[in-house]
Amino acid sequence: MNGNFQKDVVATVIATALLIWLMPFFINTFTLTVLVVYGMLGLSLGLIWGFGGILCFGQAAFFGLGAYTYAIAAINIGESTVPMLLAVFVPAVFAAMLGAMMFYGRLNDVYLGVITLVVTLILFKFINSTAGPQYTIGNARLGGFNGIPGFQTLNVPGRPDEYIWGDAYFYVCAVALAAVYLLVSALLRSSFGRIAVGIRENETRMSLMGYDVRARKAVLFTVGAAIAGLAGALFANWGEIVTPSLFSLGQSAEIIIWCIVGGLGTRFGPILGAAGLAYLKFLLGQQSMIDNTLIMGLILVLFVLFLPRGAVPTIADLFKRVPQRRRSGHNIRARRLRRKEA
């Protein structure tokens, strides 16, 4: 926590305030809210993948788990404060267990990818099959393919009748995203964050230096899941329904695309990638000439082939005009990050 971080805080607060003020002039707040929520989801994967080198194919699992936890708890409790906390807590615990299972088994790369993907599929299949009336948690019917509608949405803490919705909900989400962003910044500036980046660069070296790589990766994974869970709860409040498609492979794919397009190894890239692509998808959804999925796929392929570092680092380089030496250093780091996974 040094002067640099204070500058970060000031910049974030100013940027958030400006965006909250300006953006509603261009896009309605209902759409903006979901862009913000997706931004948070992108940031959650951007943290563990871009800074921890953990490529999780199942970030959607934690997103969906957060949303479902919120919905189920909100039906049972009837007030939104505790469900919000649970929605962060449950995915975090789940991720801690999953992470411990994977990282203490020293699973890497593809194997990590398979397991996270499979876990997402298990959740998807399970939730999908819970259509019968026998599947209830408390008062909440899981609803299978139809999802859970009609739960208590976000209210002022302690007052279940005062809902936060519309513009106010957009402000809440935007501030939450800014808070998470600052939290991630603080985490990355702490020794934990630096060691996480060290592990990303060279796992063996870090473990030879005496750091417990497995525990640190599991903790980072957990933090990412907690953020995804929060995003899930906010999404549930926005959509007022949760469905199994939150767990789907398509959702996971999208999160990965956001990170790639936005830029790995940056905090802002995944947020921008998420919001930008989600908005693009929204715009594309209004025409029927070219299929939406086709364009998303094409974007992913083209970025992997021609702009593997993502948009934000590339643009940042253009603006900075940094000396050649440093830029190439950055390039090598980005390339090494990708090589290491290979």
Added chain:
Amino acid sequence: MDRLLWRTPLQPMGGTLLRSKGNYCRGAPGMDLFFVILLEILYAIGSLILISAGLAVVFGMMKVINLAHGEFMMMGGYATITAVNLGVNIFIAMLVVAPIVVGLIGLIVERLVIRRLYGRLVDTMLATWGLSLFFVGLATMIFGNTTTGISTPIPGFSVGNYQISGYNFFIIAVAFLLLAAMFLILKTTRAGLIARGAMQRADMAAALGYSPERIYMATFFCGSALSGLAGAVLAPLVGLVPTSGGAYIAKAFITVIAGGPSLIAGLLSSAGFFGAVNQVFTFAVSPVFGEVALLVSAVVLLRLIPQGITSKFFRGKF
């Protein structure tokens, strides 16, 4: 009691593999029930082999995970249906047209995308995932977001109290013939020798004058053709939609990774394991539970032997 094997809830159509006729008595299982269960297990294994063969060839030779594999299968299915609608005999459509069409698509993909990403496993996974979305979108634009299908060309018959689809036998036969053919090609032909050599030491094969680029190209063509064949053969059983591929990719991925370094032994052992787990739990509890049991056992297996079954057992086999 429907056995919803390779179907997602999105695909309401499709062949029911097994339907009980008259009384289904759990109390007194006879020979016929035993036979039926055995057949179902064989069928599960056979279809897992079919689903994973294309991916296994590409992964085994090139260490490339093709996440568009499911979409290659989907395209194989569409190729078959289109060909049948144009009046081609269904078996020719399945066994000849679909593999060639999908193989050629694979060749284009390899030239345009995969070729640039050799040695970068994660990047290929991401790029092929992008390709899979691309193909889903393309198929939606061409064929529309509706379910299409063809009927199974082989009639069913009864065993005791049970009605069995004759097409299951066809799938089992195709799967095991495929394995046998792969084994013979790898073992006896010159191309197989080169392939095995390149699989073990690509640099050595290159030093001996075999261009890795051409080997990889041929491999990707073969892998894609196998995916197309699998998609075509399974097409009569599922209602085909552009997103059908998603149902296959996870299973293929699991089977190949759990199989490990050996191509054929790996395929056989992991497909055997997962197929048995799936069917046993399907019969004991429910089809959904069978699916979940398959996935859970995959997680456990990968946690225990992440390098795959053939890294521990059956070493040195193909």
